[in-house]
Amino acid sequence: MEPENKGVRGSQLKNMIIKKLYFNKAMSCAGLSELFDKSIPSIAKAINELMHEGFVVEDGYAPSSGGRRPLMYSVKANAMYILAIALDQLTARIQLFDLLNNPVADMLTFELKLLNNSEALGQLLEQINIYIKQTDIPKDKIAGIGIGMPGFVNVTEGINYTYLDAGGQSLTEYFTDQTGIDTYIDNDSSLIALAEQKFGIAKAQKEVMVINLGWGIGLGMIVNGKLFRGHNGFAGELSHIPVTEDGALCECGKRGCLEAEASLLVVAQKAVAGIKQGRITSLKYNINDHSKLMGDAILEAANNGDQFAIELLSDAGYKIGKALAILVHIMNPAIIVLSGRGAKVAKILMAPIQQAIHKYCIPRLSAGTELLVSELGFDAELIGASVLVMENFDKSVKAKVSKAKKAIAK
Amino acid sequence: MEPENKGVRGSQLKNMIIKKLYFNKAMSCAGLSELFDKSIPSIAKAINELMHEGFVVEDGYAPSSGGRRPLMYSVKANAMYILAIALDQLTARIQLFDLLNNPVADMLTFELKLLNNSEALGQLLEQINIYIKQTDIPKDKIAGIGIGMPGFVNVTEGINYTYLDAGGQSLTEYFTDQTGIDTYIDNDSSLIALAEQKFGIAKAQKEVMVINLGWGIGLGMIVNGKLFRGHNGFAGELSHIPVTEDGALCECGKRGCLEAEASLLVVAQKAVAGIKQGRITSLKYNINDHSKLMGDAILEAANNGDQFAIELLSDAGYKIGKALAILVHIMNPAIIVLSGRGAKVAKILMAPIQQAIHKYCIPRLSAGTELLVSELGFDAELIGASVLVMENFDKSVKAKVSKAKKAIAK
DNA sequence: TAAAGTTTATAAAAATATAAATAAAGTATC
DNA sequence: GATACTTTATTTATATTTTTATAAACTTTA
Structure with a gap:
């Protein structure tokens, strides 16, 4: 009955809501209205659509602050998943999270020497694909892949100048192409910081x-x-x-x-x-x-x-x-x-x-x-990799549209 | 015929446009549309209103980039004025600028010792009022007063912890009340930086x-x-x-x-x-x-x-x-x-x-x-004080509305 | 305990913004 | 030099968003 896509504008707001709920656990329509500077009816409409689409669930009433209690909404944990990857010089860790940052499969740890190892990239890709297959979760349910790695990382270009050379090609493009899932990379210390600020002691x-x-x-x-x-x-x-x-x-x-x-x-x-x-x-x-x-x-x-x-x-x-x-x-x-x-x-x-x-x-x-x-300790980098994916979540629609336009232009 | 105020929403966009034109000299409808992510008709409407209100003027055609040449719009230099003030430990400078950062009156320089001088605040206020009166420009034509000063400045509270003690009262409130013009303060080095980034070598x-x-x-x-x-x-x-x-x-x-x-x-x-x-x-x-x-x-x-x-x-x-x-x-x-x-x-x-x-x-x-x-040299702090006022220009409407609401609530 | 004031939610009308179509004014190509 | 393609601007119909009004649920005060 309804059109599949209601335009960039509407879905932009919905993505912003999903992102906010990922970071903030639960919020009310009034709170979101204040936050995004949108009217309550607009928010309510978006929330209702998100509930129908299975991204958001009602989450009980919050205590009153002097008036009617707000009905809270949360992200549905299993609406999407995030593949988080943490590398150090010698070891790689892969872990699938749901939208509440709960692990949904056992963590995979394996040796992966980054220095002077031209096969590291291929090995990592292979393990990623094996891991995804083994979890039995369809790829379109995975919102993205986040990878933390040591070295000098150019985030916008998706290149690591120190390790994992892909012959000048962007690592993010490489993994996005090879896995079919949007991939984002960043420096390990940056992701640890991100984790501490979003879900850690510096929240x-x-x-x-x-x-x-x-x-x-x-x-x-x-x-x-x-x-x-x-x-x-x-x-x-x-x-x-x-x-x-x-x-x-x-x-x-x-x-x-x-x-x-x-x-x-x-x-x-x-x-x-x-x-x-x-x-x-x-x-x-x-x-x-x-x-x-x-x-x-x-x-x-x-x-x-x-x-x-x-x-x-x-x-x-x-x-x-x-x-x-x-x-x-x-x-x-x-x-x-x-x-x-x-x-x-x-x-x-x-x-x-x-x-x-x-x-x-x-x-x-x-x-x-x-x-x-x-x-958070040792988990920080993995959580940070997960955060990295969701940080980019609201941008993705717009980026994809402009990317598609560019592709058409060629 | 038309209502005086077309709501916060519309005038918000108009203020954003004025601000942008202050910083960028001239822009086209298409450019502003891209920048603010608003449709061209929306921008065109706002621009037309701004021209009728005397804030914006047409500024000729820019060279074509492969299609119809864009009609450029600039801010009207004498639509509003900004009072810029630069203090150091010993001297004060006062200068009125138009929206193209041209001086519209002679600069006033006078000795003003900040350290252990309880009368400095009153002296500064007196000179400001004299200066404004002497320029013969109505106060409602002055968009704001920007003051740069040495010392530890809390910008949001409007307090300088080192100099110009107003008995704990906010300096910005003091000057805003006493002059009837919105006033903003900041540290001298911060304003110099602002000037260099907006109109100087680090543009x-x-x-x-x-x-x-x-x-x-x-x-x-x-x-x-x-x-x-x-x-x-x-x-x-x-x-x-x-x-x-x-x-x-x-x-x-x-x-x-x-x-x-x-x-x-x-x-x-x-x-x-x-x-x-x-x-x-x-x-x-x-x-x-x-x-x-x-x-x-x-x-x-x-x-x-x-x-x-x-x-x-x-x-x-x-x-x-x-x-x-x-x-x-x-x-x-x-x-x-x-x-x-x-x-x-x-x-x-x-x-x-x-x-x-x-x-x-x-x-x-x-x-x-x-x-x-x-x-920019010695002018940097004054230019920075001017920039400070315009940096706050698009926020002011909203802030005033919410401030007014709070005042009513009391 | 009733009345008054808050905060939140929903449904209508009213205002506003946008997309699409059209026109205008250029540049690039053959 | 005519045609095709770009970019910009305007108009109109369409879609969206917000206001306003109303109701509901709760706290605070008299």
């Missing part, structure tokens, strides 16, 4: 700095409520900020860079050196051990009270705090979140970081910034 | 850092095309970033802060000390000279080739460059603009600043950022 905050403590030291920046990437997408390069005069030589050629002084990899190297010099510690150094394994061992040992490990991490924490003090001066964030692999020793890091911030910040600035530890 | 750029080289070292940040102020409005606090280990003691209690090492005031003090020690220079040190006068003398001397002055400024420039290197790592700006009082020696500062940026930045980042010198 709804507008100025948030998220530190990704891993083998390197990453920074994801939320500025004015949105991911900030800078002019060329290279913003947040905290790793090469100087924290000591004439310190260790960094790969970049300078001395005293944060990454060369305080990354988990450096801490591990210092641990190995210390053991060789006979430091008493519960850490065992095996000549065959990869320093990345040593890194994990240090986190364990520190949490178990090993003095040497704690000492090393405290030293690293103080230097991180010094860099954060500079960051606070420039950005004046509401919240700094410690996230990533190193978040599990956050309790040990907190004190020296906070101490350095207080020492190196003018009080007015340090007083305005709260230092918090991630609660 | 239309989205990621811009503007350095206000004055007695202190200020930073105005344009992020994602908009002024960035941070969570508490304190962002861009470049002055207390460490640039030397164990350097000069700063007012803030730390050592080696940029401001304590490289501000114009410090350079002046170093000059005085150097002369006392017998350095050969064209600079003359009079025991009665205020060090601020010495600062101006140094700028002169350096431009005239005085080696000592150049040496002092080069040293300061290198330290500023060191701080900018950090800024570039974090913000990845497209452009850094040198502006403010010190811009007149920019040619001397450029080399050491650029040198330090190259030395302390990883190449990928320094390559993406251009270092430029302001062309």
Whole structure:
């Protein structure tokens, strides 16, 4: 009876509603009306259509604020699904979520070396297709694929300049073509920041700095409520900020860079050196051990009270705090979140970081910034990948229309 | 015949058009339609009304881009006026502009000491009222008053925490009430940044850092095309970033802060000390000279080739460059603009600043950022104050309506 | 406990914006 | 140099959106 598509305009609003409900759990017509600056009848019409289409469900009445109670609406969890993928240098994780961020299939983890591995791209695609097939969910029910990855990522072009070279071709185009599902990519630290701001400890905050403590030291920046990437997408390069005069030589050629002084990899190297010099510690150094394994061992040992490990991490924490003090001066964030692999020793890091911030910040600035530890932990990047897809959800219709027009023009 | 007010909705679009034409000189119906995502008839209707109301004029045809030439529309220069005010610690400037940023009356400059001067507020108000009366332009023709001032400014509350205390009352409310004209305030460095991005050398750029080289070292940040102020409005606090280990003691209690090492005031003090020690220079040190006068003398001397002055400024420039290197790592700006009082020696500062940026930045980042010198110079703050008013122009109608509603509710 | 004031929801009429058709004024192509 | 194609502008019919009025559900106050 009704036309299949009611034009870009109407479905634009509906997509905006779905997106908002994904992020905000439940809202009333009145609330959405206020938010989008549309009349209540317009919202009510859109909501009714969305209910008929199976995207939205009624979700009970909210408490009254002095008048008639609003009927709340939520997104229907299984209306669509999102495929989230998190890569680090060595491992890939794939996980399908529903619209309430619940996993709807077991997570798939597999080794995927990114550095100098020309087959990585093909391997990842293969695993994605296998994973989707195995979940038995039709592809058109998957709203999109979000991929978080280390390296310098150009989000608009969909290219990673560091890893996963597709011969200059856009990675997003590659995956979109090969899977038939809209794909979006971003830097791992950026996605962790996104996750913390949408569903984590920095929820709804507008100025948030998220530190990704891993083998390197990453920074994801939320500025004015949105991911900030800078002019060329290279913003947040905290790793090469100087924290000591004439310190260790960094790969970049300078001395005293944060990454060369305080990354988990450096801490591990210092641990190995210390053991060789006979430091008493519960850490065992095996000549065959990869320093990345040593890194994990240090986190364990520190949490178990090993003095040497704690000492090393405290030293690293103080230097991180010094860099954060500079960051606070420039950005004046509401919240700094410690996230990533190193978040599990956050309790040990907190004190020296906070101490350095207080020492190196003018009080007015340090007083305005709260230092918090991630609660999402290891899941942050996957959640962030999921968020990335939904962030683009309301844009997709318009983009597709203009894309189609361009294609026709050719 | 026609109703006076055609509702918030229609006039909202018209205000958006006026604002856009103020910033962009001339645009066509088609261009505005694309920009605001409104149909051409809607735009045409609004434009016609604006022409009847005397806000907009036809501005000839633009060259064809392969079809019928678009008829361009511009804002009518004398449709409204803007009162721009620029304060520094010692002096106030008042200037009335038309909508093409042309001065429509002589600039008024007068001494106004901000520090520990409880009468400053009243004096400023008096001069404003005198100035307006003298121009003979009716108040309802003045779109707003924009005031730039040093100190920590809370823009939303309209309060300056450092100067011009109005007993906790909002400065914007004070001036709006006392003059009958909507007033907006902001930090001087922020307004300089705004001016550079709208009408200066960084025009239309989205990621811009503007350095206000004055007695202190200020930073105005344009992020994602908009002024960035941070969570508490304190962002861009470049002055207390460490640039030397164990350097000069700063007012803030730390050592080696940029401001304590490289501000114009410090350079002046170093000059005085150097002369006392017998350095050969064209600079003359009079025991009665205020060090601020010495600062101006140094700028002169350096431009005239005085080696000592150049040496002092080069040293300061290198330290500023060191701080900018950090800024570039974090913000990845497209452009850094040198502006403010010190811009007149920019040619001397450029080399050491650029040198330090190259030395302390990883190449990928320094390559993406251009270092430029302001062309607006001393006018920047006034232009910025004018921009501030127009930035708020499209918001005002809605804000007034909601404000009026609140007032009625009481 | 009744009355008054809020907030939310729905259904009608009224206002507004848009798409489609048409015209006008160019450029590019053969 | 005529024809086809672009881009811009105007008009009209169509579609959408909002206002206004009304009702419903609830809190607060007298």
